[in-house]
Amino acid sequence: MTLKASERQGARSATGRAVAINGATLVAHAMRQVHPDVVACYPITPQTIITETFSEFVANGQVQTEFVAVESEHAAMSVCIGSAAAGARTQTATSGPGLALMWELLWVASGSRLPIVMHLCTRALSAPLNILCDHSDVMGARDTGWPILFSEDGQEAYDNAIQAVRVAEHPDVLLPVISTQDGFTITHGIERAEILDDASVRSFVGEYSSHRPLLDVEHPTTYGAWDYHDYYFEHKRQQADAMEKALGVIEAVGKEFGKMSGRPYGLVQPYRLDDAEFAVVVLGSAAGTLRSVVDDLRSRGVKAGMLRVRVLRPFPMKAVAEALKGVKVAAVLDRAFAFGAPAGALFGDVSVSLAVNGGGPRLVNYVYGLGGRDTLPEQFMTAFDDIRRIAKGASVQPVVRYLGLHEG
Amino acid sequence: MPQDWRKIAPGGTVTEPGSAITVETGTWRSSRPVVDYDHCVHCMICWVFCPDDCFQTENGKLVGVDYFHCKGCGICSVECPKKCISMQEDVLA
Numbered sequence: 001m002t003l004k005a006s007e008r009q010g011a012r013s014a015t016g017r018a019v020a021i022n023g024a025t026l027v028a029h030a031m032r033q034v035h036p037d038v039v040a041c042y043p044i045t046p047q048t049i050i051t052e053t054f055s056e057f058v059a060n061g062q063v064q065t066e067f068v069a070v071e072s073e074h075a076a077m078s079v080c081i082g083s084a085a086a087g088a089r090t091q092t093a094t095s096g097p098g099l100a101l102m103w104e105l106l107w108v109a110s111g112s113r114l115p116i117v118m119h120l121c122t123r124a125l126s127a128p129l130n131i132l133c134d135h136s137d138v139m140g141a142r143d144t145g146w147p148i149l150f151s152e153d154g155q156e157a158y159d160n161a162i163q164a165v166r167v168a169e170h171p172d173v174l175l176p177v178i179s180t181q182d183g184f185t186i187t188h189g190i191e192r193a194e195i196l197d198d199a200s201v202r203s204f205v206g207e208y209s210s211h212r213p214l215l216d217v218e219h220p221t222t223y224g225a226w227d228y229h230d231y232y233f234e235h236k237r238q239q240a241d242a243m244e245k246a247l248g249v250i251e252a253v254g255k256e257f258g259k260m261s262g263r264p265y266g267l268v269q270p271y272r273l274d275d276a277e278f279a280v281v282v283l284g285s286a287a288g289t290l291r292s293v294v295d296d297l298r299s300r301g302v303k304a305g306m307l308r309v310r311v312l313r314p315f316p317m318k319a320v321a322e323a324l325k326g327v328k329v330a331a332v333l334d335r336a337f338a339f340g341a342p343a344g345a346l347f348g349d350v351s352v353s354l355a356v357n358g359g360g361p362r363l364v365n366y367v368y369g370l371g372g373r374d375t376l377p378e379q380f381m382t383a384f385d386d387i388r389r390i391a392k393g394a395s396v397q398p399v400v401r402y403l404g405l406h407e408g
Numbered sequence: 409m410p411q412d413w414r415k416i417a418p419g420g421t422v423t424e425p426g427s428a429i430t431v432e433t434g435t436w437r438s439s440r441p442v443v444d445y446d447h448c449v450h451c452m453i454c455w456v457f458c459p460d461d462c463f464q465t466e467n468g469k470l471v472g473v474d475y476f477h478c479k480g481c482g483i484c485s486v487e488c489p490k491k492c493i494s495m496q497e498d499v500l501a
Contacts, residue, residue, distance in 0.1 A: 113419035222422035234413035
C-alpha cells in the first residue's frame with residue numbers, strides 16, 4: 001500500500017480533529033488519551049516536550065496518572081519496572097544518552113516480560129555532544145528484547161503510540177515496546193495531523209489487566225529472582241518466542257487500528273516499488289524526503305522506488321524480501337555507524353532477510369544524517385545515481401558509502 | 409527431568425512464596441558454629457545478628473542451629489557477649 005501515513009483510507013469508527021502541532025506534543029496527547037496509571041520520566045532534549053506537556057496534563061487534572069519525577073533515566077526505567085510489575089499500565093519517554101543510561105534496565109524490563117511503552121525521540125549519542133537526530137541511540141537498544149516501531153512523521157508517532165500499548169500488552173507478547181520519532185525533525189516540526197476522539201483511543205487500548213501483579217497479595221509473586229544455569233536459557237527462549245509472535249501481533253493491531261482511524265499500518269511501507277528496478281531502504285523521517293526524490297526520478301522515466309521499514313524489531317524479513325523482489329540494486333540507508341560491523345545495522349538486517357529468502361537485489365550501504373545533519377534531495381539523488389551505475393556494471397565496492405560527508 | 413521452556417513461568421516469575429527455604433546453603437560453609445549451652449544465657453543476640461535466621465528458639469530459649477541453611481559466616485561467634493559460640497572446621501569430605 002503506497003499511502004502516506006497521514007492519508008486516510010475508507011470508512012472508520014473514530015472521529016478526529018485536525019491540528020497543527022509538533023510530533024512530541026502529538027505523542028503527549030496520545031499518552032493523555034491512553035491514560036496510563038504511571039509515567040516516570042526524566043527530561044532530555046528533544047524528548048522534553050513530551051515530559052513537560054504530559055506533566056501539564058497531570059497538573060491540570062486532565063489525567064489521573066501518577067507522574068513520578070525521577071532523578072535520572074536509569075531511575076525512570078527502574079520506577080517503570082516496579083510500577084509495571086505491581087500491575088500498573090506504565091509509560092516513559094527518552095532520547096539519546098537518556099536511553100543509553102537505561103541500558104542495564106532495558107534487559108530487566110524485557111526479561112521480566114513487562115509491557116512498558118517507551119516513546120523514544122531519536123538523538124545522537126555523545127561524545128562529542130550532539131542533541132540532534134540520528135539513530136545511534138535506538139541501535140544500541142536493538143537487541144535488548146523490546147519490539148521497536150519507527151515513525152515517519154508526527155501523525156504516525158501519534159498512531160504508533162496508541163498501537164504500541166496493544167502490542168506490548170498482548171498475551172502472546174508481554175514485552176516492553178519502543179515507539180520512535182525522529183528528534184527535532186519530527187519532535188519539534190509542526191505538521192498538520194489528526195488527533196482522534198478520546199473515547200475511540202480509550203476503547204482501542206482497553207483496560208489493562210496484568211497477569212501477575214505484585215499488588216495481588218492473594219497470589220504472591222517475585223519478579224527478577226535468581227535464575228541459575230539450569231533455566232536461564234529457557235526463560236530467554238521464551239522471550240525470543242514472544243518477540244517472534246510480536247510480528248503477527250503488530251500486523252493485526254495495525255489492521256485493527258486502520259478500521260478505527262482510517263489509517264491502516266503494516267510492517268513495511270513500500271512506495272512505488274511494484275515495478276521498481278532501483279530502490280532505497282530507510283527508517284524514519286528521511287522517507288519523506290525520499291518520496292519526492294523517487295517522484296522526481298519517476299517523472300524522468302527511471303523506475304525508482306522506496307521501502308520504508310516500520311518495524312525494526314522483530315525484523316520483518318519476509319516482508320522486506322518480498323517487497324524488494326524485483327529490484328536490481330538497492331541502497332540501504334543507515335542513520336548510525338555500527339563501528340567495526342561489516343556495514344550498518346539496517347544493511348545487515350536487510351542482507352540477512354534476502355539471504356534466507358532466496359536472494360534479491362545487490363545492496364550498497366549509505367551512512368547519512370548523523371548528528372542531525374539534514375540530507376538534501378540532491379544528496380539522496382547521488383545514491384540513486386550510484387546504484388543505477390552499479391546496475392550498468394560499476395562495482396558494488398565500497399559497500400559502505402556516505403551521503404553529505406565533508407571529504408576531500 | 410528438566411522442563412520444556414514452554415512449560416515454565418514466563419520471565420522466571422516465582423509464584424510460590426518463601427521458596428528460598430528449600431535451598432541448602434549449608435553446603436557453602438567451611439566452619440560451623442557450635443553453641444556451649446552450659447554458658448549460654450539465652451540473650452538471643454546471636455539470633456538478632458544471624459543474617460540467615462538460623463538460630464532456633466523455643467519458649468524463649470536458644471535450642472539449636474539450622475545447619476541446613478547456616479553458611480558459617482561467624483558473625484554469631486563474634487557477637488556473642490559470653491563467647492560461648494565457637495567456629496569449628498566443617499568442610500565437606
